[in-house]
Amino acid sequence: MKRILWILLLAGFGKLQAQELNARVTILAPQVSNISKPTIDALQRTIRDFLNNNKFSTESYKPTERIDCSFIITINSWDGGSGYTAEAQIQSSRPVFNSSYNSTLLNMSDKNFDFSYNDGATIDFSDQNYISNISALLSYYAYTIIGLDKDSFARTGGTTYFKKAQNIINLAQASGNAGWKAADGLRNRFWFNENVLNPVFSELRAFIYSYHLNGLDQLTDNDRGLTAIVAALPALQQMDKQKLGSIFPNVYFASKAEEVTNVLAKLNMQERLKAYNMLAEIDPANIGKYEGLKQ
Incomplete structure (x- = not known):
């Protein structure tokens, strides 16, 4: 019995270490007086757990292979319930072989990072259905980060993940949230994904x-x-x-x-x-x- 439990523990540990991202999440609300620090801290942990504990590929990553990335989310307003208007700065990097230097792969500003979130709730993940804008936003950037990392190790190696991000876009477009459509501006999630998959930028x-x-x-x-x-x-x-x-x-x-x-x-x-x-x-x-x- 002890042996079985030990095997299960090892299997669970291996699964825990298989995720792709090593994300740092910081949430700021400098202009929002009606939001408490415990609320911000809880939301910060929930987003970090979503990024670090979900599997976005079928590959297994060793702890040292996980992709370093950061999400700095600035809340601009809160309606006192579940509605947040926000913007985000998303960065990712990859290590340079045989050195201590990390080279930036993505440094993108998203001015339309609005979402709904109920205090204490979890953020569910699905790559086949639209669940919520916060889930779609985080999934889109997870796939984009992995795609760029793959591109840096194999010629156009990230295509599979950019197409997964494209699917998130297609699912999210009916939500009415900004940034998912071509008509929402020229510097948004739709156009970044369109560009990376466009042969013009091969x-x-x-x-x-x-x-x-x-x-x-x-x-x-x-x-x-x-x-x-x-x-x-x-x-x-x-x-x-x-x-x-x-x-x-x-x-x-x-x-x-x-x-x-x-x-x-x-x-x-x-x-x-x-x-x-x-x-x-x-x-x-x-x-x-x-x-x-x-x-």
Whole structure:
């Protein structure tokens, strides 16, 4: 009997460690005077548990393989019942091989993070049915985070998860909540997902793979990583220039420009200027951050 219980405990522990995300959740309400700290703390724990304890894939992750991510949710108003208007900053990163450095993969602001939640309730998860906006929001970002992480390890490796996020969008559109439809604006969840699945941006997804696996992951051993990053840049020049202002490249380059500059600063002057010219054409919105390559 003891042996059976021990086996069950081990099986349960293994399942607990199989989840994909290692999420930190912070909830702020600086302008909301009618909400108590215990309410905020309880909501914070509930959201964290949803992200860290649900399985979003069929794969088993070791504790060290879980994806570091953070959700900073700012509540702008509360109706005193279940209705919250909020916005969120969602970030994720992945470790660079053989180093203590984590490289950002996602740094996205969501201005339409409104939801309903009853104090003390759990948040249920389903990838087949719309349950609530908070469940849909968290599931969408979980799949997006996993998809970007997969893209950094295998060329377009995150497609399965981006399609799961797309299914969440389709289920949530009838809810009437903002951010799920094309007509809700150009910088929302719908368009980010549309972009990552759009062949127009296939070069950018291929660059994410080359930059991380063939570039950053190789830097600690030799300079091949630098060569790989520079070699991957010309493909980005083939992207439709009219699409550079779209949310996917905009969000990605805004989070990577400074890092790319610091990494490529190790090149000689001739190679730095070559990289600068390409980056200035690919990402003119962040040209100021690339100026360091000219020094």
